[in-house]
Amino acid sequence: MNAVVTPDTLNHKVRTVFGRLAIDKRRLPSSQLGQRSVPAYVAEWLLDSLTPGEGPITSEELRKVQEWANRFLPHPDESKIIKNRLLNGEIVKVLTPVEVEILINRKISERFAQLKLLGLLDVHVSDSIVNTYPDLLKQGMWGVAELIGTQAGVALTDFKPMQASVDLELFKEKSTAFSLEEWRALLLTSMGYNPWAFSEQEKTYLLCRLLPLVEKNLHILELAPKGTGKSYLYENISPRVRLVSGGNVSPAVLFVNNASGQWGLLARFAVVVLDEVQTLKFERPQEIIGGLKGFLANGRLTRGGLYETTSSCSLVMLANIVLDSEQRPIHDPLLVKELPDFLQETAFIDRLRGIIPGWKVQKLSSESFAQGFGLKSDFFGDTLLSMREDVTSNQFTNKTIQLKGKKLYKRNEDAVRLIASGLMKIQFPHGKITSEEFNHYCVRPAVELRQLVWRQLYILDAEYRQYDEEIQYDIR
Template identity: 45%
Template sequence: MTSETITYNNNLVRDVFGHLCIDKSRLPSSGLTSVGVPSFVAEWLLDKIVPGSGALNLAELEKINNFVTKAFPRKDDRNEIIFDLTQGQVRKLIALMQVRIKLEQGGRVIPEPLAQIPVLNLAECSIATEVVERYKMLLRQGIWGKINLAMLPDGKVEVIGFEPFQCSQVNLQAYAECRAKFNTQEWRDLLLCSIGFNPQHPSYTQEAKTWILARLLPLVESNYHIIDLAPKGTGKSFVFENISSKVSLISGGKVTPAQLFINGKTKEVGLLGRHDVVVLDEVQSLTFDNPDEVIGPLKNYLASGRYNRSGFADVSSDCSLVMLANIELDEQLQPRNEDNLIANLPKFFAETALLDRFSGIIPGWQVPKFRREMIASQIGLKLDFFGEALLSLRQDNRFLSYVQQHTQFDKSTTVRDQNAIHKSAAGFLKILYPHLDLTLMDFQRDCLEPACKLRQAIRNSQYYLDDEFRQFGRNIYVEVK
């Protein structure tokens, strides 16, 4: 069934999800994302300040603009805010806040938590322990929210109030019951709309939709590592930038071991230990000062979910790692190096032991370039709710059990191939069938086949690069049982 033959049912989405959905045409007309507000925060704000449907009218735009001018600090507002605080004022703002605990060498006093507000370059604000107790996520990736700042008599900035934005716990049973009220095509289109794409655009074929939704796999599966290769402009990083603060996106250039793993000087745990998903963008231009210092611990982490560095104790994490890179296409818009898709990536990818630890390669060249008319304009799920629902599904083992029960491989499939395909298929199952109500034909078409295609791309490169992998043959064979 093509996307043109099915009408998107806005009323059904509203009836089933109520206050958890939003008219997606609100966001593009608000201009909020252009001032650096991620979509999951922007949608929350729109719903609070100017609830409604359709593009924002002039009065609503003015209301939002006034709010943004007052509440969203820019980097150059720092001095003005600090001046106001010295005059005894309380400043209210909306920003990302993190909390760190500074350990002193041989210190006998229990250290106080310190809040950081990166946009203002404020690093050591006093914050009540009760706030940190209530919102433990502040200690990991941080939380977007409303922050009230004041100044203590000793000149230290203090957080005197905090109200977080993110949706808290998601009831997965209720989410599954909501899914049951949609057919598979309607649900797929709802998911696509929720992350900001117009599911009724004729360029979004069934296949294109599958690979856009594959970008959600690292959210629903813990320790799920994948490479996404696509030409510029297909929206590779779009989903990751906008869905949750538990996802961290680093754009190309240099990546240091301190950033990724652990900082030897401050003893602060790096990105892989604090986030649920870490995304390295523009991987084709990625460089390391000392590649061995990164690749060794990285290989260890991708295989075991643990890493250590410079004598520190092991850090365990369930963070998924995503590598995004551009790929060269020929005149037929197919990859120039079809046998070895990683040909244009940095040299360290050509080490098959590293490559083997990725579950697959998303064929992003099968996703059309993103144009203005491809922006969602229907009713979709609010991103803060949707992102949290996806991340909550990580802990549910019923999906992997279903996959293991209904999948069989031939003898030439390696254990890593099997594990990768199991994880990808379980991920597709969580995304498309969270209620676990499906036929084996549904499972084969929507979960197992795309999972196998993702891994086959890894096998093709291994087969091309390393004689050792030729003994297994070129193709992976898997079937439903």
């Protein structure tokens, strides 16, 4: 008989098994670092470096953190102060995200760093720094940048990134120390949620938010009312995840800028999240939907045929929907009705792997957030992303799951297998799983998420009604 899992017993086991890779999630809210607009994967790294411990931070620890932040973590409105210090000849060290851009034209070819939080967009950077940290050329990196003012402008003279050390095999081995109930609770705590505040079904839907991290090209839509924390995870999990919230979304931003040759977000990030898609401003929507259909189908990015590349990026779309008095979507079963018209095209919807029914998750309250020990966000995010290269689960689901019916639709089968593989990686990273567990925790949720996509297609387009309305499967 399994022992009862309690917050205290789980906290003890997490600390014992993962050691310095774990952190008390209560420390971040009490640190006031959230007021500095830094994501959790940065703030937890900083806290553990300065004031390792457990429980809400003490007044003395808070003073130490604030002193460090005042020295090295300037507010965005202090950019002019930083520039003035550089003008005065000071060497300035700041914790900030850094990206490197390349300029090539007939007159000049050079690379330069961009520190956008400080308003510094043309900082000189050495070849050695760029060669040492190639991610500066992709999604950019957070780290401590050393800056100095020169006659030619501002120069980045040194860079020390915050980086987690990822050992996927060690992660898998350590996961065997936990029961499934404990492991799911640890995952949710690491995501920033309080597992004791949610039902088992709600926990599964929350874990589905991790799917785009562990699988390549797993494109998904989540529909939920406001206040369910749809974007909370994505803005705090990894620098390789880019959340787009507000502003204009253009073909150049998503795909490639044909004028400069600069690849867009889908080429440079592992996961791109479009938040509140019903309110985003899309420039040239027909060009965007045409480019997205090609990308979602085969992972190829192009625009006008000038440039072409492949990408394993997963696209996530988050949308707020209105519920009725019974907390059901008012447009059920046509759930996509509140999306922009061009996103309701069936050829586009079909290419989404699944729809997460976020309306079935309770709205977040003060009790919904993590109260105990979880994995550090930087380590957790990087480990999840490293699972993309492990194809063991993909091979298992491909040979184990078989859809059945009079006439099968291949994209349904592909989607169910991919989602089930992702759920297996998340919940059973060690690969030890029974048939019952595989069916209940992996295949059933995968079918549910894909069935919601299939229902939209069935309603919107008679072409799909030549296939069975319900997705059925066998496990071999």
